[in-house]
Amino acid sequence: MQVASHQFSDYILFAHKGISGPAILNASLFWEKGKIAIDFLPFSSINFNTSKTPINALPLPRRFIKAFLEYIGLENKALRSMNATEKEKLLLLKNFEFAPAGTFGFKKAEVCKGGVTCSEITQNFEAKNQKGLFFIGEALEVTGRLGGFNLQFAFSSGAKCADFINNIN
Numbered sequence: 001m002q003v004a005s006h007q008f009s010d011y012i013l014f015a016h017k018g019i020s021g022p023a024i025l026n027a028s029l030f031w032e033k034g035k036i037a038i039d040f041l042p043f044s045s046i047n048f049n050t051s052k053t054p055i056n057a058l059p060l061p062r063r064f065i066k067a068f069l070e071y072i073g074l075e076n077k078a079l080r081s082m083n084a085t086e087k088e089k090l091l092l093l094k095n096f097e098f099a100p101a102g103t104f105g106f107k108k109a110e111v112c113k114g115g116v117t118c119s120e121i122t123q124n125f126e127a128k129n130q131k132g133l134f135f136i137g138e139a140l141e142v143t144g145r146l147g148g149f150n151l152q153f154a155f156s157s158g159a160k161c162a163d164f165i166n167n168i169n
Contacts, residue, residue, distance in 0.1 A: 023097045051078045115141045124164035
């Protein structure tokens with residue numbers, strides 16, 4: 001999966017409303033309105049020299065392939081019998097571009113993106129322009145990829161800030 005100049009290789013979940021999963025959650029850090037591209041066959045190519053149909057030949061769930069074929073207007077026929085236009089349509093599985101309608105907003109967000117710029121705080125998380133005001137975790141403009149990085153930063157910045165405050169006097 002590719003968003004802007006970033007590539008992600010992980011699972012995608014097709015939900016009742018939209019898409020999710022680790023690849024999508026990580027990509028959402030970099031996505032701004034516009035297209036994304038998904039390679040549904042990152043470790044495979046399409047062998048057009050077989051009498052098998054896409055549903056039987058491709059290493060994807062049958063229901064997905066059936067829906068994809070319907071979406072691109074292609075019948076489930078032997079791969080070797082496909083003409084150039086049909087092959088081109090099926091090759092969209094290697095670079096399927098689309099523009100998401102948007103996100104589900106703050107209520108469904110996994111992390112917050114944005115916040116106080118790190119250049120506006122000291123190494124002890126105190127605001128440079130307001131003594132005694134501290135910012136930690138996701139109140140700062142720091143966002144990590146999926147995998148606990150945001151929690152780790154929240155805990156670590158909180159511990160460092162608390163240690164500083166406890167040792168002021």
